[in-house]
Amino acid sequence: MAQYGVGGVKRNLPEPVVILADGNPPTHPAPLSTLQTANTLICTDGAGEKAKMLDRHPDFIIGDMDSHNKASLSHGTDIIELTDQNSTDLEKALDFCIQEGVVSATLLGLSGGREDHMLANFAILSGVSKKMKLSAVTDYHTVHPVSDKEDFSCISNSTVSLLTAHGQPTVTTTGLRFPLQDQCLLSSGHGVSNFAETDKFSVKVAGGIVLVFIRHGD
Amino acid sequence: MAQYGVGGVKRNLPEPVVILADGNPPTHPAPLSTLQTANTLICTDGAGEKAKMLDRHPDFIIGDMDSHNKASLSHGTDIIELTDQNSTDLEKALDFCIQEGVVSATLLGLSGGREDHMLANFAILSGVSKKMKLSAVTDYHTVHPVSDKEDFSCISNSTVSLLTAHGQPTVTTTGLRFPLQDQCLLSSGHGVSNFAETDKFSVKVAGGIVLVFIRHGD
Numbered sequence: 001m002a003q004y005g006v007g008g009v010k011r012n013l014p015e016p017v018v019i020l021a022d023g024n025p026p027t028h029p030a031p032l033s034t035l036q037t038a039n040t041l042i043c044t045d046g047a048g049e050k051a052k053m054l055d056r057h058p059d060f061i062i063g064d065m066d067s068h069n070k071a072s073l074s075h076g077t078d079i080i081e082l083t084d085q086n087s088t089d090l091e092k093a094l095d096f097c098i099q100e101g102v103v104s105a106t107l108l109g110l111s112g113g114r115e116d117h118m119l120a121n122f123a124i125l126s127g128v129s130k131k132m133k134l135s136a137v138t139d140y141h142t143v144h145p146v147s148d149k150e151d152f153s154c155i156s157n158s159t160v161s162l163l164t165a166h167g168q169p170t171v172t173t174t175g176l177r178f179p180l181q182d183q184c185l186l187s188s189g190h191g192v193s194n195f196a197e198t199d200k201f202s203v204k205v206a207g208g209i210v211l212v213f214i215r216h217g218d
Numbered sequence: 219m220a221q222y223g224v225g226g227v228k229r230n231l232p233e234p235v236v237i238l239a240d241g242n243p244p245t246h247p248a249p250l251s252t253l254q255t256a257n258t259l260i261c262t263d264g265a266g267e268k269a270k271m272l273d274r275h276p277d278f279i280i281g282d283m284d285s286h287n288k289a290s291l292s293h294g295t296d297i298i299e300l301t302d303q304n305s306t307d308l309e310k311a312l313d314f315c316i317q318e319g320v321v322s323a324t325l326l327g328l329s330g331g332r333e334d335h336m337l338a339n340f341a342i343l344s345g346v347s348k349k350m351k352l353s354a355v356t357d358y359h360t361v362h363p364v365s366d367k368e369d370f371s372c373i374s375n376s377t378v379s380l381l382t383a384h385g386q387p388t389v390t391t392t393g394l395r396f397p398l399q400d401q402c403l404l405s406s407g408h409g410v411s412n413f414a415e416t417d418k419f420s421v422k423v424a425g426g427i428v429l430v431f432i433r434h435g436d
Contacts (some may be wrong), residue, residue, distance in 0.1 A: 085396065088407030111333050113356045116379035116410055117433040119340060122333070122379070123406035140332045161334035162343070178303065188341035189306030194336055213334040 010100050013059075014039040017097065017105040020058075021090045021121055024112025025050040026141040030216045031108045037062030038106075042097070044089035045110055048077070062096055070080030090121055094128045104133035111138050127208045128163035139214040149204040154212060156199045159215040167208025175201030185210075227334030228318050231277075232257040235315065235323040238276075239339055242330025243268040246357040248434045251325045256324075260315070262307035265327055266295070280314055281307030308339055312346045317428045322351035329356050344383035344427045353364060367413040367422040374417045377433040380409030385426025403428075 004052060018038035024031050035041070035056055043051050045063030052058070054076045080091045090107075097105055110121040122143075125136055127147035136143040144150065145165060154160070160176060171180045177195040185191045189197050191210075203212055229366065236256035240263060253259070253274055263271050263281030270276070281300045300310045308325075315323055328339040340361075343354055347363035350396050354361040361379040363383060372378070378394060380404050389398045403409045410429075421430055 005413050030264070072374070086408050087405055088410055091405060091407045111336075114431075114433075115329050115336075115340070115356055115361070116359065116381060119381050120334075120379075120407045120410050122337060138333055141334065143333070161338075163334060163337050172254075187305055187309060188345050189309045189338045190304050192306055192338050205396070213332075217334075 010092045013097070013100055013102055016040075017030050017042065017102050019075075019090070019093050019097070019105055019107050020044070020047045020051050021093075021107060021109040022047040022050070022113075023109045023118060023121065024139075024141060026137070027106050027175070028216060030142065031137040031139065032083075035108060039101075042092050042105075044092050044109075050109065053188050056155050057080065060093075060096070062093045064092075065153075087119055088124070089119070090130075094124065094134075098131055102132060104200050107134060107136040108137050108138075110143075120149065122211065123165070126211060141215055144212045144214075146205045146212050147209045148205050149202065150212070151200065151202045152197050152212065154214050155217045156218070157198065158196045160194045160196050161189075161200060161213040161215075162203065163211045163213070164191075165209040165211045168208050169205045169208030171210060173201060173206040182197065231315070231320055233322070234258075235260065235320050236268050236432065237262070237308070237311050237315070237323055237325050238265040238328040239266040239325060240268070240331075241312075241336060241339065242357075243272060244355070244357060244374065248360065248432060249355040249357060250257065252324050252355045253326060258320075260311050260323075262311050262327075278311075278314070280311045281309075306335070306338055306342070306343050308312070309346075312342065312350075312352075316346075316349055316360045320350060325352060325354040326356075328354050328361075341383070343370055344429060347427065357381070357434075359433055362430045362432075363427050364421050364423045365427045366432050367420065368419065368430070370414075370421045370430065371418050372414050372432050373435045374408050374414065376414045378412045378414050378419065379430075379431040379433075380412065381429045382406075382409075383427040383429045387423045387426030387428050389428060390422040391419060 017040045018044045037082055041058050042060045043058040048058045048061040060078045064083050065081045096107050111118050118203050126145045172182050173180045175197055176199055253417045259276050260278045261276040266276045266279040276295050277295045280416045282301050283299045297413055329336050344363045388400050391398045393415055396417055
């Protein structure tokens with residue numbers, strides 16, 4: 001596995017750690033706020049340019065550097081060039097975080113653009129959530145991979161969708177209008193567009209991973 | 219299961235059958251051509267309005283009708299209102315096709331907009347492909363769910379991505395720059411951005427379903 005630290009010394013990556021991937025740049029206030037309040041901003045390859053367009057200076061740019069214009073770099077950005085063709089730039093960025101001992105991160109820029117990238121990005125969000133605490137903020141949702149039990153806060157009556165990401169999980173919910181009780185999601189669309197009855201709800205998952213989508217307020 | 223035919227007589231749904239879902243309306247010539255050459259156009263709920271904006275009259279509009287403006291309907295569209303809250307409008311449209319004996323259909327409008335809908339749409343594309351021959355055309359790709367062996371034609375050097383949709387499939391390819399031989403996809407990003415070396419390639423899958431994304435020419 002790649003070693004990123006110098007002489008075994010880990011870098012200082014102050015929390016909150018935010019990773020900006022190379023989908024469409026965020027436009028909604030929720031992901032923009034997440035971007036602005038990051039204390040460590042890691043961008044995948046071409047997303048470095050997008051961060052700068054949003055007035056945020058990347059602390060790290062990670063990837064195969066096939067999309068990034070190195071000449072445009074300002075001082076203070078660490079470039080980590082990794083050319084492994086078996087993983088995407090987002091996987092490289094998350095691998096770097098794990099190596100550096102980061103325990104939680106929020107992902108932006110997962111969606112928009114090519115659908116193959118977007119589906120891979122959401123699969124990576126789920127897969128890597130076994131190794132570190134991850135969530136994502138898109139222009140529509142905050143997204144949490146859940147494989148155990150988790151309590152959530154939200155705006156009352158938020159739209160909440162539950163989608164199977166891995167395995168054949170059974171799901172139990174409290175606080176949702178259409179409750180589930182130790183139940184498999186019956187079809188791909190079964191968990192879409194449920195609602196939080198108040199400003200909190202919980203989701204308990206066994207036997208797999210469920211992505212919980214909480215829609216932002218309008 | 220819902221019965222859509224009258225007195226057991228199936229409706230006449232001439233091929234090619236196209237289903238327009240309620241994601242972003244297509245803008246690329248590839249999905250627009252698929253839309254214009256449909257002999258049966260089925261729209262899910264709010265997608266009926268999108269079809270009309272693209273100068274195509276829907277033959278059927280199917281869904282819970284929470285998004286469709288019935289007053290705007292022109293003559294010659296069958297409205298099939300189904301209020302089952304456990305399935306999405308796309309699942310209802312595909313269930314209708316299966317009931318009516320449709321053997322193949324092309325799906326448009328799967329992507330864009332809310333990510334929960336988009337992920338559910340691609341999961342439905344894979345899941346229902348066991349019951350009828352399905353493909354999708356987006357603004358970036360033609361997408362084929364593969365669970366056996368399939369030969370494809372494409373523009374030389376097209377970008378081809380392979381993503382696991384169900385199970386833990388082993389994959390063998392011919393004609394791709396980075397070949398796979400009875401191999402599992404190593405990670406969520408492993409199959410993204412391969413390339414067709416000529417104008418044809420094949421994919422053989424065992425033990426699951428793989429989505430094959432063939433990128434349109436520029």
